[in-house]
Amino acid sequence: MSHRVLLMLIFFVLCNTGGEIAMSYGMKQVGEPQGFRPMALLRFVWAAARNRWLWVAIPLLAASFYSLLILFSWAPVSVVIPASASNYIVGTFGAKYLLKEDVSFKRWMGVALVITGVAIVLRTGGH
Amino acid sequence: MSHEHRLRFKTLVMVLLMMVCANTGDLMLARGMKQIGKVVISVPGLQHALWMTIQNASIWIGILFLIGFTLCYMTAVSWADYSFVMPAGAIGYAIQTMLAIVVLHEVVSPKRWIGVTLICVGVLLVGQTKPNTTNVAVLPS
Numbered sequence: 001m002s003h004r005v006l007l008m009l010i011f012f013v014l015c016n017t018g019g020e021i022a023m024s025y026g027m028k029q030v031g032e033p034q035g036f037r038p039m040a041l042l043r044f045v046w047a048a049a050r051n052r053w054l055w056v057a058i059p060l061l062a063a064s065f066y067s068l069l070i071l072f073s074w075a076p077v078s079v080v081i082p083a084s085a086s087n088y089i090v091g092t093f094g095a096k097y098l099l100k101e102d103v104s105f106k107r108w109m110g111v112a113l114v115i116t117g118v119a120i121v122l123r124t125g126g127h
Numbered sequence: 128m129s130h131e132h133r134l135r136f137k138t139l140v141m142v143l144l145m146m147v148c149a150n151t152g153d154l155m156l157a158r159g160m161k162q163i164g165k166v167v168i169s170v171p172g173l174q175h176a177l178w179m180t181i182q183n184a185s186i187w188i189g190i191l192f193l194i195g196f197t198l199c200y201m202t203a204v205s206w207a208d209y210s211f212v213m214p215a216g217a218i219g220y221a222i223q224t225m226l227a228i229v230v231l232h233e234v235v236s237p238k239r240w241i242g243v244t245l246i247c248v249g250v251l252l253v254g255q256t257k258p259n260t261t262n263v264a265v266l267p268s
Contacts, residue, residue: 004168069180072157073161077233078235080157081223082223082246112249114246117241117242117243117245117247118242120238120239121242121246124242
């Protein structure tokens, strides 16, 4: 596997997970819409638009999408898509240490399996 | 048909649609990027790639399918528990690998299949978690 594929994968995962964590954090601050009437939805969209975490999330998610496109141009789909499951690894650490969520033993076991699987997939391709 | 059966049936249809949209979307993006060629990491290289992606029909079709996936996903989780919808995401990695062989004629070694299988099982386990473990009220602004 080439170093540039690995570096771009790390960039993709960090942007994607960072974007999703920022989005999740921002949406938890914004809260649920108070009903589905147009005014309630407008108030919800206005509150979301004023949340700085959403403005952190949007460029990160855009960068992650573009880096995924670059990965598709460099490596086979059968490597890029399974390797993108690395999101779950970084996402679980982010959920535990940034969002202070409880992470079960079962979930850590899943993360260990994903790490092993991604390592095997990357060793078989990505030239 | 009882309400529960109807709900199960329509959720299954939505999950199937979700998988079709996600897999087709990714395949179209990959096809588009293969048509464009390898992206060069430099300012002119990235500008050229960005311009080419904007002009590529496969990329736009891929984006449309991924928007479709998001809508199906949101609908499915509004009808059923996340734990019911989530396994589709895990199986998606195996389906995508299969489609890469059939549609894009990629060669996948048995070793890569072992890696994909471990990822599927791992993602399934990661998904077996409570939907909410935090107290929203304590989040600082």
